[in-house]
Amino acid sequence: MNAPTVADLAAKGETPDVLFWVGCAGSFDDRAKRVTVAFVKILNAVGIKFAVLGTEEACTGDPARRAGNEFLFQMQAMNNIQVLNGYNIKKIVTACPHCFNTIKNEYPDLGGNYEVIHHATFLQQLINNGKIKLKEGGAFKGKKITYHDSCYLGRANNIYEAPREVLQALDADLVEMKRCRTTGLCCGAGGAQMFKEPEKGKKDINVERAEEALGTGATTIAVACPFCMTMMTDGVKNKEKEAEVKVKDLAELIAESL
Amino acid sequence: MALLQQIIFIATLVAAGFFIRKRVLRIRDNIFLGKKKSIHDRRNERLKNMLLMAFGQKKMFKRPLPAILHFFIYTGFLVINLEVLEFIIDGIFGTHRILAPYLGGVYPIAMNVFEFLALAVLTACVIFLIRRNILKIPRFWSAEMTSWPRLDANLILTTEIVLMCAIFTMNASDQILQTRNPEHYISTGTLFLSSHIISILQPLSTSTLEFLERFCWWFHIVGILGFTIYVTYSKHLHIFMAFLNTYYAKLEAKGHINNMPVVTNEVKTMLGLAPAAAPVEPGRFGAKDVIDLSWNNLMAAYSCTECGRCTSECPANLTGKKLSPRKIMMDTRDRLEEIGRSLDKKGKGANDGKFLLGDYISKEEINACTSCNACVEACPVMINPLEIILELRRYVAMEESGSPASWNSMFQNIETSFAPWKFSPADRFNWSKQE
Numbered sequence: 001m002n003a004p005t006v007a008d009l010a011a012k013g014e015t016p017d018v019l020f021w022v023g024c025a026g027s028f029d030d031r032a033k034r035v036t037v038a039f040v041k042i043l044n045a046v047g048i049k050f051a052v053l054g055t056e057e058a059c060t061g062d063p064a065r066r067a068g069n070e071f072l073f074q075m076q077a078m079n080n081i082q083v084l085n086g087y088n089i090k091k092i093v094t095a096c097p098h099c100f101n102t103i104k105n106e107y108p109d110l111g112g113n114y115e116v117i118h119h120a121t122f123l124q125q126l127i128n129n130g131k132i133k134l135k136e137g138g139a140f141k142g143k144k145i146t147y148h149d150s151c152y153l154g155r156a157n158n159i160y161e162a163p164r165e166v167l168q169a170l171d172a173d174l175v176e177m178k179r180c181r182t183t184g185l186c187c188g189a190g191g192a193q194m195f196k197e198p199e200k201g202k203k204d205i206n207v208e209r210a211e212e213a214l215g216t217g218a219t220t221i222a223v224a225c226p227f228c229m230t231m232m233t234d235g236v237k238n239k240e241k242e243a244e245v246k247v248k249d250l251a252e253l254i255a256e257s258l
Numbered sequence: 259m260a261l262l263q264q265i266i267f268i269a270t271l272v273a274a275g276f277f278i279r280k281r282v283l284r285i286r287d288n289i290f291l292g293k294k295k296s297i298h299d300r301r302n303e304r305l306k307n308m309l310l311m312a313f314g315q316k317k318m319f320k321r322p323l324p325a326i327l328h329f330f331i332y333t334g335f336l337v338i339n340l341e342v343l344e345f346i347i348d349g350i351f352g353t354h355r356i357l358a359p360y361l362g363g364v365y366p367i368a369m370n371v372f373e374f375l376a377l378a379v380l381t382a383c384v385i386f387l388i389r390r391n392i393l394k395i396p397r398f399w400s401a402e403m404t405s406w407p408r409l410d411a412n413l414i415l416t417t418e419i420v421l422m423c424a425i426f427t428m429n430a431s432d433q434i435l436q437t438r439n440p441e442h443y444i445s446t447g448t449l450f451l452s453s454h455i456i457s458i459l460q461p462l463s464t465s466t467l468e469f470l471e472r473f474c475w476w477f478h479i480v481g482i483l484g485f486t487i488y489v490t491y492s493k494h495l496h497i498f499m500a501f502l503n504t505y506y507a508k509l510e511a512k513g514h515i516n517n518m519p520v521v522t523n524e525v526k527t528m529l530g531l532a533p534a535a536a537p538v539e540p541g542r543f544g545a546k547d548v549i550d551l552s553w554n555n556l557m558a559a560y561s562c563t564e565c566g567r568c569t570s571e572c573p574a575n576l577t578g579k580k581l582s583p584r585k586i587m588m589d590t591r592d593r594l595e596e597i598g599r600s601l602d603k604k605g606k607g608a609n610d611g612k613f614l615l616g617d618y619i620s621k622e623e624i625n626a627c628t629s630c631n632a633c634v635e636a637c638p639v640m641i642n643p644l645e646i647i648l649e650l651r652r653y654v655a656m657e658e659s660g661s662p663a664s665w666n667s668m669f670q671n672i673e674t675s676f677a678p679w680k681f682s683p684a685d686r687f688n689w690s691k692q693e
Contacts, residue, residue: 003690024677026689033689040690054687058676066629067665068544068648068655070518072672074525101513109517151630156513182635186573191629195678196664199626202578209573 003040005054006087016051019089021103023096024059025226031233032226038255039095039119045258046131050093056083060102067192074110077102081112095119095251097152097225098190104157118153120163120224120250127169127254138257140170145253146177146218148209148232149184150225163224166250170257175216185209187231194227210235214245221247260352267349267479274483281490285560288598291608292553297506304505307640311504317638321567324389327382331418334379335497338372338425345479355432358444366447373429373451380422383415390415397566400575402585407493407564414494421481428474430455431467438464499561500639506554507640512631515648518543544652547613548594551649558641559591568633568643574626581626583633583643589618590646615650624650625662 009016020043025032043050061076080103084092092114094100104116126132145167153159160181167174179185188198188205198204210232213221221236223229232247310316315332318325344357358365390398390411398408429452435443459467489495508514521543526532545551548559568583569575575582593614601607615621627647634642654660661669668678676683 001690001692005687022686022689024679027686028677028679028681033692036689037692052687052690054690055683057686058683059672059678061672063668063678064672065515066648066651067661067668068651068653069661069669070521070543070652070656071525072669074518074521075529076672076676078525078529078531101511105511105514106517110522151628151632152513155631155635157511183571183632185576186628186630186632188573188577188628191627192665192668193628195668196625196662198577199574199579199581199622201574201626205573205577205628208577 001037001040002044004051005056006051006089007054007056009051010087014049015088017049018091018093019084019087020050020052021092021094021096021099022052022057023094023099023226025230026095027057029226029230031229035095035226035229035249035251038249039251041255042123042126042132042251042258046126053083058083060099062098062102063192063195065102065106066190067195077107077110077112081107081110084112084114089114091115091117093117093119093122095224095226095249097150097156098227101152101156118157118159118162118224120153120166121159123250123254124162124165127166132169132254132258134169134254134257138170140172140220140253140257143172143220144175144216144218145170145172145220145222146175146213146216147180147222147224148177148187148213148228149180150223150228151184151186151190153224154184155182163222163250166254167222170253172220175218177212177216179212185212187225187228187235189227189231194230204235204238206231206235207238210239214239214241219245220253221245222250222253223247224250264350264352270480270483271346271349274487277487278490281487284598284602285490285495287601288594289553289556289560291549291594291597292551292556293549295552295554297554300509303509304507307507307509308501308505311507311638311640312500315638317636317640320636324386327385330375330378330382334375337375338379339482340368341372342479342482345475349479354442355444355446358446366449369429369446369449370451373426373449376422376425377451380419383419383422387412387415387419397570400566400569400582400584401580402569402582402588403564403566407588410492410494411564413488414492417481417485417488421478421485424474424478424481426452426455427459428471428478430459431471431474434459434462435464435467435471438467493562493564496561496563496639499557500563503558503561504640506557508642508645512634516645518652542653543656544654545646545649546615546653546657547608548590548597549608550653551590551646555642555646555649556590556594559587559594561639562587562591562641563639564588565638567636567638568641571632571636573628573630573632579623579626580620581623583647585623586619586643586646587641590614593618615653619650621654621660624654 006016006019022036026036058080059076060080061073064076065073092103097118100116100118103114147163147167149160164174186205187209221232223232229247229249236242236245236247315329318328347356348354389395429449432443433449433453434456436445523535527534542550548556564584566584572581572583597608600610624647629644631644634644671678671680675681
């Protein structure tokens with residue numbers, strides 16, 4: 001897999017046009033790793049000069065900050081900023097909305113200023129300017145796809161249309177859930193919930209959301225976040241629909257249609 | 259007799275002014291018990307938010323039916339209160355409808371407009387009472403809507419209905435008296451709505467009608483003054499605070515969490531990025547009580563009218579968890595009022611051994627938040643319950659080390675492996691070896 005590190009490029013005296021920030025889920029979670037691979041496949045296919053940090057990458061600190069541990073967040077953030085600034089990084093793309101939000105909105109307070117773009121927007125731009133050419137009559141043509149809004153893309157950063165435009169490029173039949181865009185229901189993983197059991201309640205949030213997604217009759221649930229991926233996949237399994245309905249990231253859908 | 263009425267009126271006005279002023283100062287002092295925070299930037303954007311959200315009620319229209327009904331009451335409040343100006347002049351100088359001769363033909367038009375708005379207000383209030391008490395819309399009956407919040411809402415709606423009825427009765431009596439004593443009762447022309455109840459009042463004697471007209475006049479003006487005092491103790495305070503709150507609302511992307519500069523200084527020193535600064539007493543990290551929150555968070559609590567749109571969109575609440583963003587705001591205000599009452603009595607204030615966290619809001623509630631911003635998005639007056647939840651979490655994590663065990667493990671993983679899961683940092687790039 002061709003994924004050069006920034007250090008590799010630096011050794012040749014080069015800098016990447018864009019840094020792909022993989023994120024912890026994209027690096028360690030088996031399901032999310034497939035998204036990382038799919039996205040790298042796209043980056044290579046369109047011939048963009050990119051690089052990753054490899055083992056120099058570390059958690060942005062998002063879950064620590066949201067769980068209240070500001071010290072740990074700032075330690076992570078400042079270390080990351082030192083690495084990024086050390087390599088003179090200007091532009092960052094990431095497939096994780098949490099990393100995206102933190103680097104874009106919170107690192108500037110600590111001296112990290114970059115152009116940060118989420119892969120949904122990045123893919124949309126590549127499609128719009130013709131760099132990504134999808135094959136005619138692709139696998140998703142006419143298939144029902146529903147898009148689950150990630151809170152950290154949607155409400156947190158007002159990105160609602162880019163992921164939908166990507167899906168429309170697949171010629172798919174995009175069906176919306178009742179709670180979508182500004183009123184999209186959370187998958188239940190944000191705010192560091194990914195890393196603990198939910199509080200006592202009458203239902204798990206991801207099951208509630210999976211039911212709504214399944215209710216659209218879609219055969220594919222598109223997500224743009226590794227945490228949403230985990231939660232929605234588990235929700236679909238809970239409803240024993242994993243054979244009929246697949247949860248896929250935008251990058252995977254595009255990579256499969258190249 | 260007329261002079262006595264004038265004296266009583268002026269005394270009532272002064273007394274009401276005194277109580278209102280006292281309450282306004284108390285609320286202001288309460289708000290400024292919060293931490294200092296300078297919010298003077300981006301004035302145009304702030305003004306725009308105020309105009310769109312508070313004045314224009316943009317977010318209300320996400321739910322069209324209550325939005326239209328609410329708009330009736332809101333417009334009625336703004337416009338009908340112009341008439342209060344005349345009430346006050348008449349009350350002080352012992353005159354009757356002093357503006358009528360000056361406004362000429364405009365006066366009857368204005369009165370008719372007021373009456374139509376009064377009918378719209380009355381209708382909206384009746385429908386709102388039905389929605390709350392008969393249809394029992396769920397967001398008005400969730401756990402934090404205990405007897406006082408429900409009574410508060412019903413009192414407000416009932417008061418508004420009664421005040422509107424007083425206007426109609428007063429105007430109808432006045433129109434009859436115009437025919438019996440035209441010298442004192444200046445003609446207002448036929449008022450389209452109230453003229454319909456003339457036939458009911460017509461059999462009454464002139465003196466009874468004079469009494470009825472005066473009674474309604476007094477009832478209306480004293481009612482409004484009393485209501486204004488009541489509002490300062492009630493959720494209804496949003497009629498003023500909404501404007502301030504939308505102006506001072508957060509302008510950054512909703513995903514942004516406020517930085518803690520105190521921590522930044524320490525972390526920079528630890529990393530050797532800055533020389534050790536003279537140790538400053540950092541105060542409390544995060545918030546245990548309302549006084550640890552920023553003043554704008556406290557102002558937001560006074561802006562909340564407990565409509566429950568936040569809670570009805572909260573994923574945690576929807577799935578049966580204890581967290582309710584509306585309760586976070588109500589608790590913040592209740593605790594602040596408790597401190598204020600104590601300070602009024604020269605009591606212990608915030609040092610009464612009670613805290614927002616623990617005595618009002620539990621860890622179970624704040625731990626359930628997914629930080630999804632649904633509550634923030636839903637609030638028509640741009641209140642941000644998430645900021646308060648995060649400040650409470652900061653206190654728990656940094657002062658108490660009292661976060662849930664799995665969060666503490668996650669913290670440890672980040673510290674040692676630079677990832678929230680326990681993987682070796684050396685394996686971070688293994689994904690590239692696939693295929």
